[in-house]
Amino acid sequence: MQQFYTAESVARGHPDKLCDQIADAILDDCLACDPTAHVACEALATKGHIIVAGELTSSHVPEVGGIARSVLKDVGYDHRDFLITNLLHRQSLDIAEGIAREQGAGDQGVMVGYACNETWQYLPLPVVLAHRITRRLDETRLSGELPFLGPDGKAQVTVEYDEVGKPLRLEAVILSAQHEEGVPLDEVFFRLTDKVLAPALTALPPDENTRLLLNPAGRFVIGGPEGDTGLTGRKLAVDAYGPFAPHGGGSFSGKDPTKVDRSGAYMARYIAKNLVAAGFCSRCQVTLAYAIGRAEPVMVEVDTFGSSRYCEDDCLADVVKTVFGLTPQKIIRQLDLLSPRYLKTAAYGHFGRREFPWERTDQVAALQNAVF
Numbered sequence: 219m220q221q222f223y224t225a226e227s228v229a230r231g232h233p234d235k236l237c238d239q240i241a242d243a244i245l246d247d248c249l250a251c252d253p254t255a256h257v258a259c260e261a262l263a264t265k266g267h268i269i270v271a272g273e274l275t276s277s278h279v280p281e282v283g284g285i286a287r288s289v290l291k292d293v294g295y296d297h298r299d300f301l302i303t304n305l306l307h308r309q310s311l312d313i314a315e316g317i318a319r320e321q322g323a324g325d326q327g328v329m330v331g332y333a334c335n336e337t338w339q340y341l342p343l344p345v346v347l348a349h350r351i352t353r354r355l356d357e358t359r360l361s362g363e364l365p366f367l368g369p370d371g372k373a374q375v376t377v378e379y380d381e382v383g384k385p386l387r388l389e390a391v392i393l394s395a396q397h398e399e400g401v402p403l404d405e406v407f408f409r410l411t412d413k414v415l416a417p418a419l420t421a422l423p424p425d426e427n428t429r430l431l432l433n434p435a436g437r438f439v440i441g442g443p444e445g446d447t448g449l450t451g452r453k454l455a456v457d458a459y460g461p462f463a464p465h466g467g468g469s470f471s472g473k474d475p476t477k478v479d480r481s482g483a484y485m486a487r488y489i490a491k492n493l494v495a496a497g498f499c500s501r502c503q504v505t506l507a508y509a510i511g512r513a514e515p516v517m518v519e520v521d522t523f524g525s526s527r528y529c530e531d532d533c534l535a536d537v538v539k540t541v542f543g544l545t546p547q548k549i550i551r552q553l554d555l556l557s558p559r560y561l562k563t564a565a566y567g568h569f570g571r572r573e574f575p576w577e578r579t580d581q582v583a584a585l586q587n588a589v590f
Contacts, residue, residue: 221379222389225344225460227352230293230565231369233448237261238564240289241450241472244280246558251278253556256309259472263448271305294369321547323508324476328466331486331504332459333494339570340491342462343385347375349566350418355395358413368396370441388422390429396441407432457568463503471564475555476546478508484576485549487569489538495579496586500525513545537588
């Protein structure tokens with residue numbers, strides 16, 4: 219039976235991703251100066267305007283306008299085209315006291331982590347390929363290799379799987395890339411195929427039946443916030459696992475790690491990846507749930523989709539509770555979440571890159587010892 223799975227990624231200049239990067243750049247600035255900062259920051263981008271809003275409690279006052287303009291320039295926009303509005307205000311004292319009292323979660327929520335042995339990143343192949351395309355798209359633009367490209371763009375990859383769930387072939391690739399006025403579309407198509415798709419798809423190259431849809435709507439000159447309003451936290455599936463795992467609902471960017479929307483999701487991924495790396499299963503989904511102000515999770519669930527080799531899923535959940543510290547403070551310490559590294563997470567997905575601590579597989583031995 220044919221099975222097809224599709225994943226999406228967007229370029230750094232996509233309006234939603236631009237907002238994620240601004241929010242995380244502000245968070246990084248706060249943590250660099252005050253590791254105890256509590257930040258819940260969001261941005262909105264539209265034609266000529268960047269609006270930053272949210273809650274902040276810190277001894278440091280970020281220069282929001284300068285940070286936003288720096289991100290705009292780095293991504294490839296002219297920061298002089300935008301008016302920056304700062305609406306950040308102090309965090310609710312009720313929330314602050316609840317967190318401090320028990321060092322509890324900064325909000326309630328459900329967090330999902332996922333891993334599989336399909337790629338060395340422990341991610342599904344369509345997710346990996348989609349991010350490779352948008353990363354390569356940005357590289358060719360920023361390096362000047364394809365100087366006619368604009369900052370906005372997105373990719374979508376569909377892979378056919380065989381009856382046992384292994385990637386079989388590339389069914390379709392969609393790439394939409396902003397470009398300058400006057401560049402012939404044939405030139406855009408040829409250069410994107412040669413300089414972006416070919417190097418990005420070496421893990422599963424197109425075959426004669428693969429559908430390559432490049433700028434399928436045709437002309438794409440007007441892009442970014444001028445063409446589409448952007449908002450922080452609106453690319454949840456791109457940030458996580460595409461259609462391969464459910465999302466708890468909370469976004470990541472702009473939130474300090476006392477917000478379990480972020481830290482809990484990173485820990486869930488860390489646990490799932492270590493369970494797969496330890497050889498307990500080929501696929502794993504870990505779900506955590508928290509109550510605001512409470513430190514311990516109210517739910518820890520492991521689902522291996524029938525691929526568990528040595529013990530049942532409820533047994534693995536008990537092992538997880540033994541091996542991993544699951545309170546916000548223990549998560550923050552174990553994953554070094556007070557370091558200002560979050561801007562790097564705000565493009566090409568939050569998972570699958572070795573530089574992030576939640577991508578380590580350093581708990582394999584502890585898990586194996588707990589089971590055997």
